[in-house]
Amino acid sequence: MATYNRAHFIVETLLSIQNQVFKDWECIIIDDGGTDNTTEIIKPFLKSDARFRYFNRESTYKKGLPGCRNYGLDLSKGEYVIFFDDDDIIHPQNLSISFSSIESSKADFCHYGKSPFIDTHPELNNQVVSLNKPITINDIQDIVTQKIGFASCTILWKKSCFSGNKFNEELHYAEEWECYIRLITNGFSGIMIDNILYYNRKHPNSNTGEYFNNNPLRKESYTKAILLVIQNLKQRQLLSYYLKRYFISKSIGFKEYNLFMKILKVLDLPIYERLQWQVFSKVLPYRLMIYRNKRLIEKKI
Structure with a gap:
């Protein structure tokens, strides 16, 4: 999770991660040089839950989302990775459903749905896995045109997919679109499920x-x-x-x-x-x- 001056949103995001049904995870927070009180706000999480780890972006990674995500990738220890934003909410079954789906299908990634919200928080109803279809290089046209929406936070990836395929740090928008298309054209294939497991907050200060x-x-x-x-x-x-x-x-x-x-x-x-x-x-x-x-x-x- 890259963060930048989101002290007013990040607690809700971290709580939604902490409330995951699936417990075996680490959350790496990379601060991109923010100037608000984010550090103070997240201290209770860092003290009470060792699964949360906090770092300031190192200067060897360029400022911006791509640099923070690349730094997080290099720090991460798990076999799978999801990139979360610091102002959104995830469903409590996000990790359990996406992980079981990717494991059962022997895929390189699991793509799930998202739903936007502004002020009214979404209802996080219990969900049953709903498999839809495989995603391969044959779907590249729909991925490029975003008929299949490869948003940054709606995919659980095998971390090995990013070996030699990091985010382009020169980009400050559409970096995940460019990167994920690169992954698909490199031959990685996955599974797409119908479940809504991510809720993106709409506000004018988002990218x-x-x-x-x-x-x-x-x-x-x-x-x-x-x-x-x-x-x-x-x-x-x-x-x-x-x-x-x-x-x-x-x-x-x-x-x-x-x-x-x-x-x-x-x-x-x-x-x-x-x-x-x-x-x-x-x-x-x-x-x-x-x-x-x-x-x-x-x-x-």
């Missing part, structure tokens, strides 16, 4: 909240992650026409970062195909505008 409020650091990081993912998929010959179209469509929302031209550079396409995508990029905003106006007219009718 996601800052991204949707057009924080330039988060926005630029997303463009960097997109280019890294494209490069990876291209190298592994997994870049379908559909995915090219998906990324080029995405680039329309990032004109200030010249993302479209950067994507074309990474793709290194033949002249004719390059021209096709340039035409597509020019026409798409008008097609989207016509589509939106059509929908508005239909609603009025």
Whole structure:
């Protein structure tokens, strides 16, 4: 768990971890240089429960979530790992269900569902394991487009998956999306279950909240992650026409970062195909505008 100035949220998060039905765990908290009273707030947990361990991020790891998570990975002693955020809540059966699912399926990871909340805390009802389907490299298209949502905190991984596959510390948003796609393209496969085992708190100061409020650091990081993912998929010959179209469509929302031209550079396409995508990029905003106006007219009718 990376933490940064979340003294007002972190106690609830730590309590939800402490209340796990599965007891054999360690929680490594990495402070990213916060200036609030987080250290004082978590002292009771550190004193009363040896499973909680607290560290300040070392300077050999870059500031940010990726650096903190990489440091935590290097410190961790277990065979499995989940990355938790410092403002969320986890279901008391999170570890027991995800661990039993990954063990019974002999998979490299277990993916489970999440549900957002703002002020009203979720009801943590007792759950029975509900297996859905395996996840393999054949699902890469749905993972890239986030039809299968690989959020940072919704997967129990075998720690061995991260051997040589750490988080990119240059990224400050979408770092887990880029990293997890890399893991899948490296051949790791898992199981997806239907259970909701994670509850993410919605507030404007989260990384996601800052991204949707057009924080330039988060926005630029997303463009960097997109280019890294494209490069990876291209190298592994997994870049379908559909995915090219998906990324080029995405680039329309990032004109200030010249993302479209950067994507074309990474793709290194033949002249004719390059021209096709340039035409597509020019026409798409008008097609989207016509589509939106059509929908508005239909609603009025």
